[in-house]
Amino acid sequence: MCYNNKMNILICDDIKAEADKLAGLLADSGFEVNTAVFAKGSDALEHIRSGAVVDVCFLDIILNPVPPSASRCPDMSGVELAEILRAEKYSGEIVFLTTSNEYAAESYQVEAFSYLIKPPTPEVVLKTLRKLEQSKKDGDTAGISVKTEGSIRFVLFRDISHIEVINHNIYFRLTDGTELVARATLAEVASKLLADRRFIQCHRSYIVNMDDISRVQGGDDFITHSGASVPISRNCPGAVKQYIAWVAGGKNR
Numbered sequence: 001m002c003y004n005n006k007m008n009i010l011i012c013d014d015i016k017a018e019a020d021k022l023a024g025l026l027a028d029s030g031f032e033v034n035t036a037v038f039a040k041g042s043d044a045l046e047h048i049r050s051g052a053v054v055d056v057c058f059l060d061i062i063l064n065p066v067p068p069s070a071s072r073c074p075d076m077s078g079v080e081l082a083e084i085l086r087a088e089k090y091s092g093e094i095v096f097l098t099t100s101n102e103y104a105a106e107s108y109q110v111e112a113f114s115y116l117i118k119p120p121t122p123e124v125v126l127k128t129l130r131k132l133e134q135s136k137k138d139g140d141t142a143g144i145s146v147k148t149e150g151s152i153r154f155v156l157f158r159d160i161s162h163i164e165v166i167n168h169n170i171y172f173r174l175t176d177g178t179e180l181v182a183r184a185t186l187a188e189v190a191s192k193l194l195a196d197r198r199f200i201q202c203h204r205s206y207i208v209n210m211d212d213i214s215r216v217q218g219g220d221d222f223i224t225h226s227g228a229s230v231p232i233s234r235n236c237p238g239a240v241k242q243y244i245a246w247v248a249g250g251k252n253r
Contacts, residue, residue, distance in 0.1 A: 006247075007129070008053050011037045012044040012078065013060040013097065018118060022058060022097070025125040031133075041081035048085065054092050056113070056132060057085070061098040082110040093132055144192050146172055146182045153180065157196050162208040162222075162230050163189060175212055177226060198246075202232045202239040210246045 009026060013019035016039065023035045036052070038044040041063055048054055059078035076084070082094050093113040097120065113135070114128055143156040155172060164171045165186050172180040182189070186205075193199040193207050201207045202222060208230045213222045219240060222230040232239050 006032045006034060007132070008034045008055045009036070009058060010044055010047065010054045010056070011035060011058045012039075012041055012063065012081065013037075013058075014039045014063050015060070018060075018097075021119060022125070025120065025122050026129070028122070029126050029129050031129050041076040041078065045076075045081060045084060048090060049088075054090075055136075056093045056095060057082070057090075058095045058097055060118075061096045079110070082112065086110050093135070095128060142196060144189070146180050147184065148180055148182055155180065157193070157198065157209070158211065160193075160199075160209050161212040161224050161226065161228065162206055163193070165205040173228065175209075175224075175226065200239055200242050202230060202236050204233060204235065206230050210243050213243060216240055216243065 011019050011022055013022070019037050019039070023037055026033050026035055036047060036054075038047065041059075044057070044059075059081060061078040063075065063078045063081070078096060078098075082096075085094070094110060095114045095116060096112050097116050097118050099118045113132065116124060116128065120128075137158070140158050141156065143154050144160075146153050146155050155174070159174050159176070161173045161175045164173065168183070168185075170182045170184050170186065170189050172182065174180070190201065190207060194201065198209055198211050199207055200210060208222055208224075212224045212226075213230075214225045214227075215223050216232075217223050217229070220232055222232060222239075222243070224230065
């Protein structure tokens with residue numbers, strides 16, 4: 001299971017025990033996750049405004065704002081936080097958590113992905129993560145038309161592991177282990193692939209999809225999830241740094 005190999009999740013819940021329990025369920029789900037937990041909506045908002053990559057926000061819909069009569073200033077509710085995020089063009093998913101279904105209407109107004117009754121069970125959390133992953137895949141429809149001998153096939157970028165140039169042919173190595181051979185120049189193909197941030201050129205004859213890189217081997221090769229080796233040229237010294245930055249940034253496009 002993967003969500004571009006790692007899902008960056010923000011939890012905002014003022015009840016620490018419940019936030020910690022959800023974080024534990026996410027960690028035990030089988031998905032690879034990075035989780036940041038906040039008790040206040042304002043702190044969560046500042047985290048996102050700082051440039052942190054957040055794919056999904058799990059927000060307690062009420063967050064028990066401090067009453068105006070209290071000695072400290074009231075904080076925002078989960079709904080208010082979601083409204084601000086959408087107003088500021090946050091494009092990630094929002095999942096609301098609450099003990100009551102009375103706020104369901106508000107969740108739709110901010111384009112919430114889902115609405116879960118607390119405390120969520122492991123089964124519900126897993127089902128939600130699977131739906132999030134499928135939604136991401138369904139929305140990732142960018143690709144390239146590949147002209148092979150006798151046909152033209154549209155290939156999704158997410159399905160391309162890497163390409164290799166051999167004797168004026170472009171070999172598209174796909175993540176399912178198959179390949180396509182296209183009669184084209186590297187410049188023609190590179191202009192399309194490199195316009196998508198997940199691709200980098202690591203050799204004069206290779207362009208690789210960073211989402212399909214499993215590890216760096218000795219600084220000389222990228223190893224894909226299928227075990228294929230993609231060489232890293234000395235003429236592309238920034239390739240490894242680009243990949244490290246991609247992983248550190250949550251592989252966010």
